[in-house]
Amino acid sequence: MENNNRELDNRTNNVLGSLSYLSxxxxxxxxxxxxxxxxxxPASTHSRNALFNHILSWLFIVVSLxxxxxxxxxYDSNTTLMVLLFILATILIIGSGILFIxxxxxxxxxxIN
Numbered sequence: 612m613e614n615n616n617r618e619l620d621n622r623t624n625n626v627l628g629s630l631s632y633l634s635x636x637x638x639x640x641x642x643x644x645x646x647x648x649x650x651x652x653p654a655s656t657h658s659r660n661a662l663f664n665h666i667l668s669w670l671f672i673v674v675s676l677x678x679x680x681x682x683x684x685x686y687d688s689n690t691t692l693m694v695l696l697f698i699l700a701t702i703l704i705i706g707s708g709i710l711f712i713x714x715x716x717x718x719x720x721x722x723i724n
């Protein structure tokens with residue numbers, strides 16, 4: 612009986628951790644934050660990592676949009692800075708996409724295990 616409860620707890624923690632990573636589709640910050648506060652140790656660790664990934668991904672997007680918005684202002688005065696801002700924005704968007712894919716992979720891995 613105790614073994615069944617332990618297995619059920621592990622499965623529940625895996626599902627909560629997986630939903631924390633996959634919440635990038637439905638509640639990127641709210642769900643991992645709630646699981647981090649309320650959940651037990653394995654699920655709260657996964658939710659903390661997912662929350663960090665979600666926030667970092669959104670931060671990358673915001674900074675890249677700022678770079679894209681500022682780049683044309685340097686067209687006449689400093690073309691090199693404009694090109695560097697475009698390169699930085701592109702790298703940040705690629706980084707955000709990589710974090711998005713990492714969240715999906717980790718969520719699916721937790722569901723499979």
